[in-house]
Amino acid sequence: MSQQSNGSALSPEEATVIISNGTASTETSAAPVTDPASTPKQKGKNKNKEKGKGKNKNKRKNKLKGKKRGLTAKTADRLDLYQRSVNSPETDVDFALKVFEDLRERPLRHFREDFCGTASMTAEFLSRNEQNTAEGFDLDSDPMDWGREHNFSKVSDGDDRMTFHLADVREPSDKRPDMTVAQNFSYFCFKQREELLNYFRGIHKDLAADGIFIMDIYGGPDALMEQEEEREIDDNAFTYVWDQVEYWPGTGEYKCAIHFRFNDGTEMTNAFTYDWRLWGFAEVKDILFDAGFKAVRPYFEGTDEDDEEEGNGEFDFDEKGENCIAWIGYLVALK
Numbered sequence: 001m002s003q004q005s006n007g008s009a010l011s012p013e014e015a016t017v018i019i020s021n022g023t024a025s026t027e028t029s030a031a032p033v034t035d036p037a038s039t040p041k042q043k044g045k046n047k048n049k050e051k052g053k054g055k056n057k058n059k060r061k062n063k064l065k066g067k068k069r070g071l072t073a074k075t076a077d078r079l080d081l082y083q084r085s086v087n088s089p090e091t092d093v094d095f096a097l098k099v100f101e102d103l104r105e106r107p108l109r110h111f112r113e114d115f116c117g118t119a120s121m122t123a124e125f126l127s128r129n130e131q132n133t134a135e136g137f138d139l140d141s142d143p144m145d146w147g148r149e150h151n152f153s154k155v156s157d158g159d160d161r162m163t164f165h166l167a168d169v170r171e172p173s174d175k176r177p178d179m180t181v182a183q184n185f186s187y188f189c190f191k192q193r194e195e196l197l198n199y200f201r202g203i204h205k206d207l208a209a210d211g212i213f214i215m216d217i218y219g220g221p222d223a224l225m226e227q228e229e230e231r232e233i234d235d236n237a238f239t240y241v242w243d244q245v246e247y248w249p250g251t252g253e254y255k256c257a258i259h260f261r262f263n264d265g266t267e268m269t270n271a272f273t274y275d276w277r278l279w280g281f282a283e284v285k286d287i288l289f290d291a292g293f294k295a296v297r298p299y300f301e302g303t304d305e306d307d308e309e310e311g312n313g314e315f316d317f318d319e320k321g322e323n324c325i326a327w328i329g330y331l332v333a334l335k
Contacts, residue, residue, distance in 0.1 A: 071238050073266035079118055079146045081260050082272065085233050085240035089124035092183060095299075095315055096214060097128070099332055100179055104210050109133065112177035112206075114169040115186035118147030119162070126155045126162060135163045135173050170199055176208040182215040188254065188276035193287065196279070200291035204335055213293070213333040217281055222326035224249070224278070230261075238262050247278065254278040281321070284331060293333040300329040 071081075100108040109132055113122045116136030126132050138144055144164050152158040163174060169182075180203050190196040203213050229242045239261040246255040254276040260268040281298065288296045300321045304310040315330055 072262050072264050073260070073268045076238070076260065076262070076268060078260070078268060078271045079143055080150075081233075081238065081240070081268070082258070083118060083120055084237075085231070085258075085260075086184060087118075087120045089120045091313055092121050092181070093124045093128065095330065096125070096179060096181065099214070099299075100212055103212065103332075103334065104178075107131075108178050110175055110177050110179075110208070111135075112137070112173050112180040114180060114182045114203075115184070116147075116164075117143040118151055119144065119164070120147065120151050121181065121183060122162060123147070123151035123155050123158070126152075126158060130156060130161075133161045133175070135165060135175070135177065137165045137167055137169045137171065139166065139168065141166055170202045172202070172206050176206060177211060178208050179212045179214065180207060181213070185216060185218065185276070187215060188274070188279060191253070191277040196284075197287050197291055200288055200293075200333075204292045204333075207335045209335065211335045213288075213335075215284075215331050215333075216328065217279070217284060217331055218326070218328040219278070219281060220324060220326040236263070252277040252279070281329070281331070288331065288333045293335060295334040297332040297334070298329060299332060300327060 096111075097108055100106075107129075108125075109129075111122060111125050111132065111134040113119055113134065113136045116122060116138045117140070119136045122134045122136050126134055136144070144166065148164070152162065155162075165171065173180075187196065187199065190199055200213075207213065223244070224247050225244060226247060227244055229244075231240045231242075232238075233240050241259040241261060243257040243259060244254075245257055246253070248254075254274075256274040256276065257270050258272040260271055262268075285296045285298070297317055298319060298321060299315040300318045302312045302314045302316060303322075303324075304312045321327060321329065
């Protein structure tokens with residue numbers, strides 16, 4: 001079972017890089033690079049996918065921060081592209097700190113990030129206060145090494161205050177965390193109820209006595225459709241593509257992928273792939289209660305006043321949520 005927060009590893013076949021002179025490489029750290037004429041057909045029942053509508057499945061705003069614009073599929077770094085497209089560490093940490101201090105009336109000091117990948121959220125958390133400490137768990141060393149170099153180089157005493165665990169997320173922490181988070185829907189890798197329940201039980205046992213567990217979740221009719229959603233990143237530096245490849249209602253099996261398209265016409269296909277189960281909000285909430293959490297608080301993102309298909313980046317407590325074509329929210333579970 002893959003637990004990688006940034007998507008499953010690519011096989012040698014999937015990692016073949018096609019370039020104009022016909023040569024190929026089987027470096028598994030690279031994603032397929034294609035030109036428009038050689039782009040493979042999509043898998044799944046619906047071959048003619050429509051562009052998706054509704055709120056984006058991440059909380060990041062498209063702001064250029066001195067990043068390179070002249071990117072191509074051959075020169076781009078897929079982990080850099082992922083962070084620029086998906087991660088929202090400032091928003092996530094703001095939310096985590098506010099929720100913890102509101103509910104526990106004390107500062108959040110020791111933090112655990114499951115499926116941490118490049119650990120951008122943890123790096124942001126450590127940067128907020130020199131008393132903060134953290135642990136991160138993931139099975140893939142490549143994004144963790146990348147995160148050490150790119151996200152922690154500017155964090156004061158980051159090596160002393162952060163412990164990376166190349167380990168299963170069901171392993172215990174070195175120190176009981178005040179808060180554990182599972183971001184970017186990575187816990188969807190647990191496809192059976194008993195697997196997810198055991199994961200939640202482990203978190204409950206591992207947390208501090210007044211600890212809090214936070215995860216994000218998304219859904220709505222739009223999430224069930226086999227379709228692609230495109231979004232321009234950093235003032236059209238490149239295009240992020242969220243591809244809902246397959247969904248099977250009888251089992252909840254859910255296969256997705258991320259592609260990146262560039263202004264020169266090339267594409268990094270299947271840069272990240274996901275083999276998940278699409279869990280529902282209510283059923284995840286029920287499993288959290290079964291795992292021993294005494295309270296579970298839902299938070300849903302509001303709608304942008306200027307664009308009803310976009311979220312506003314603000315998450316408010318709401319027991320029921322809004323019945324819209326796509327929604328994104330947090331589940332906050334209290335020990």
